[in-house]
Amino acid sequence: MSWDTISLERSDGVATITVDRPDSLNALNRGTMLALSEAIEEAENARVLVFTGAGEDSFVAGADIGFMQEIGTDEAQAYAELGHEIFRAIETHDAPAIAAVNGYAFGGGCELALACDFRVASENALLGQTEIDLGIVPGWGGTQRLSRLVGDAVARRMVLLGERLDADSAAEVGLVDEVVPQEDLERAVSELADELAEKPRFALAAAKEALNQVHEMPLSAGLEYEQRLWSGLFGTHDQREGMAAFVEKRDPEFE
Structure with a gap:
């Protein structure tokens, strides 16, 4: 399939999805969201998903304000549902997802990054839930995922005050995992993606699924869920190969 504002490239199990609207700082309008889906x-x-934005100025500057300016409550509800559906699809995808934050990540762009498992930022990245200054609140999961990731105090400053964090500050509070020079971002993300792609895919999917349940289940239910995922991997090719390789002191060859 081909799209005007989204590109998809594949290489050795890694799918890189790029929001390609550089003239609009890669803002997400409805058409771009549908293409992203x-x-x-x-x-x-x-085996791995990578999300980034075209150019060096912006990851995703947010939802398209020009589009949102004229819509009413019903259309806004539909737009919110679309965003939640897409970001939940990233969050629950079997493959781990990496956000390569190469510039501005405001509003919906920050929420896109929050839906990913890893966030690697260039030194010129700037992240924020800036909706408050538009007279609205985060609508694609920002109030929920942000506080779970960085804690209540930081989330309240970002959401209620619209504070923006540069890359180093975002790393200090745990909003991003790694900060690299702009010219090294593609290499750093590629190395992380390649490392993940070499892991056993069913175990990786199970591990991601279990981690996602931390905020969904009480501890007792989460522990039982983990047991079922753990035992269900026994008998798979990757479990047998991984343990055989360990005993035989060689590198495993996973499917």
Whole structure:
């Protein structure tokens, strides 16, 4: 499939999805969101997902304000549902997802990064939930995922005051995992993606699924869930190969 504002590239199990609206700082309008959803479906069998934005100025500057300016409550509800559906698809995808934050990540752009498992930022990245200054609140998961990631105090400053964090500050509070020079971002993300792609895919999917349940289940239920995932991996090729390789002191060859 091809889209005007989204590109999808595959290499050795890694699917890179790029929001390609550099003239609009890669803002997400409805058409781009629908294309993004289709690209994620197209990447169903990928071992790793990478999300980034075209150019060096912006990851995703947010939802398209020009589009949102004229819509009413019903359209806003539909737009919110679309965003939640897409970001939940990233969060629950079998493949781990990496956000390569190469510039501005405001509003919906920050929420896109929050839906990913890893966030690697260039030194010129700037992140924020800036909706308050538009007279609205985060609508694609920002109030929920942000506080779970960085804690209540930081989340309240970002959401209620619209504070923006540079890359180093974002790393200090745990909003991003790693900060690298702009010219090294592609290499750093590629190395992380390649390392993840070499892991056993069913175990990786199970591990991600279990980690996602931390905020969904009480501890007792989460522990039982982990047991079922753990035992269900026994008898798979990757479990047998991984343990055989360990005993035989060689590198495993996972499917």
